[in-house]
Amino acid sequence: MLHSLYSFCFRLALPFVMLRLWWLGRKAPQTRANWQDRLGFAPRFPEPVIWVHAVSVGETIAAAPLVKALLARQPDLPVLMTAMTATGSERARALFGERVHYAFSPYDTPGAVRRFLDRVRPRALVIMETELWPNMIRLSEQRGIPIFLINARLSERSALGYERVDSLVRPLLRDLSWVAAQAEEDARRFLRIGAQPESVSVTGSIKFDVEITxxxxxxxxxxxxxxxxxxxxxxxxxxxxxxxxxxxxxxxxxxxxxxxxxxxxxxxxxxxxxxxxxxxxxxxxxxxxxxxxxxxxxxxxxxxxxxxxxxxxxxxxxxxxxxxxxxxxxxxxxxxxxxxxxxxxxxxxxxxxxxxxxxxxxxxxxxxxxxxxxxxxxxxxxxxxxxxxxxxxxxxxxxxxxxxxxxxxxxxxxxxxxx
CATH class of the missing domain: 3.40.50.2000 (Glycogen Phosphorylase B;)
Known part of the structure; x- marks a missing residue:
């Protein structure tokens, strides 16, 4: 019920979101670039990709060592990096050039996410830190796409916020294939708000693996x-x-x-x-x-x-x-x-x-x-x-x-x- 209400409200707000995108783009044209991606009309790829979602610059930087390591392990692995912000997308392009594909993340309406999944056909979805988008997660899981929440962190403040919408959050956490938590405290909070014990591991933070060349x-x-x-x-x-x-x-x-x-x-x-x-x-x-x-x-x-x-x-x-x-x-x-x-x-x-x-x-x-x-x-x-x-x-x-x-x-x- 709460999920349906969330989707209805997002659909209702979408025209205003697009209007704001256009308005912001007057001074920063890159903000409204690739608006088609945001509605799910992403480029079609010849083969299924590993979809790495990082909402903004900070998460993109955190994802960079992971993407580099995946490419080093499997050089022919097609990787798609998405972000919600223009600066996040620009940072990804600066880091990887032609080695990976890029798109803006779809807005989290059922239609936009379905169109995106139809075109991209992910073989796995890797989400950085704590980006729990209900339709992104639910519709991916319904298609049998493994979903990994990587470098996952959850503050006590955020955990209390998620507990207020418990009936929305618990089903999402059950859909996650793996939660790689940064610390024991993060893992305990994820379990508290609904993650399955068998899907939660404490791996540490990949941010410790920063490389100073x-x-x-x-x-x-x-x-x-x-x-x-x-x-x-x-x-x-x-x-x-x-x-x-x-x-x-x-x-x-x-x-x-x-x-x-x-x-x-x-x-x-x-x-x-x-x-x-x-x-x-x-x-x-x-x-x-x-x-x-x-x-x-x-x-x-x-x-x-x-x-x-x-x-x-x-x-x-x-x-x-x-x-x-x-x-x-x-x-x-x-x-x-x-x-x-x-x-x-x-x-x-x-x-x-x-x-x-x-x-x-x-x-x-x-x-x-x-x-x-x-x-x-x-x-x-x-x-x-x-x-x-x-x-x-x-x-x-x-x-x-x-x-x-x-x-x-x-x-x-x-x-x-x-x-």
Missing amino acids: SALRTQAQDLRRSLLGEERPVWIAASTHIGEDEQILAAHQALLATHPEALLVIVPRHPERFDAVAELVQASGLSLARRSRGESANGCAVYLGDTMGELLMLYGMADLALVAGSLIERGGHNPLEPAAWGVPVLTGPHVFNFETIYSQLEAGGALTRVEDSTSLALALERLIAAPERRRELGANALAVVEANRGALNRVVEGIVARV
């Missing part, structure tokens, strides 16, 4: 030398959201009082905010250089990382990293990329999306927590003045990453065994 190290080192011209402390605030940029800039202004040579690298989470953040920096009276324009940060207080796909590299040129989405109630973002560089990690108080990973970093003596711009400034001042402490925190962070590698291989083995 020698080429990436060279690029980060060269960028730091070319940008700075002289040795100066650099900290990065990555994946920032509305409501955080002001706090970060206030902390940097306070830091400049004691370390006037310090450089802030700020990287907004969403590309449509690049210009707004640039205006905010200039309005605060801080000098600005922009990555997209090839400007040097020498003599500037703030460097804006306004390009796509370079965050991992930008972490490598920093001495300290604030992983944003945590100074507001957004739930935080992945801290393992700076940790894999051996860069000390700072975070705000709101990390419920990655609570297990942050707890592991904290237990490993690799995390500095702050509450607001004032405590952030104090933490930055203290760590910049203590290079030995910075090196200790960075080494601890890298040690946590190294100790938890291996989930990727377990997940790949699990998928291959079940397809």
Whole structure:
């Protein structure tokens, strides 16, 4: 009953969703590109594909090592990557070029999903993290398509939300062939809201298997030398959201009082905010250089990382990293990329999306927590003045990453065994 109501409401909202897509596309044409995919009119493929669904940029980046590993294991395996956002799709194309197929995910109406399945004919559906779309899952299961929820995480907040729609969620979880949970806590919550015990495994997070190549190290080192011209402390605030940029800039202004040579690298989470953040920096009276324009940060207080796909590299040129989405109630973002560089990690108080990973970093003596711009400034001042402490925190962070590698291989083995 609840599933039918969900589908009815989605159908009712679809004209307004399409109108919003058209409106957003006025300023960002890529947003409404391939609108046919969203209604299920995806390209037809000559043979069944492994369908990897990652809703946005973060999930696409998380899926990348998995797709690479699957292609390395079976080079002729046709893979289709889908995303709900233009930035997620663009990131996938940048990562894989012609090696995989691409499409936008269909909107979750029965008609759109049926059309999509008719054209794509998946041999398996791999869903990243916690994207439980009722029609996508139910209609795939009805066609006998194995469905894998990979790198699955479920916060207590999300679990409570799913329990409010228990009659909708429990049947979906029963349709999943395999839930590869990041941690025991995630597995327990999935079982609590209806997953079948025989379909749930704890594999760890594939995000621990982040790879820092020698080429990436060279690029980060060269960028730091070319940008700075002289040795100066650099900290990065990555994946920032509305409501955080002001706090970060206030902390940097306070830091400049004691370390006037310090450089802030700020990287907004969403590309449509690049210009707004640039205006905010200039309005605060801080000098600005922009990555997209090839400007040097020498003599500037703030460097804006306004390009796509370079965050991992930008972490490598920093001495300290604030992983944003945590100074507001957004739930935080992945801290393992700076940790894999051996860069000390700072975070705000709101990390419920990655609570297990942050707890592991904290237990490993690799995390500095702050509450607001004032405590952030104090933490930055203290760590910049203590290079030995910075090196200790960075080494601890890298040690946590190294100790938890291996989930990727377990997940790949699990998928291959079940397809």
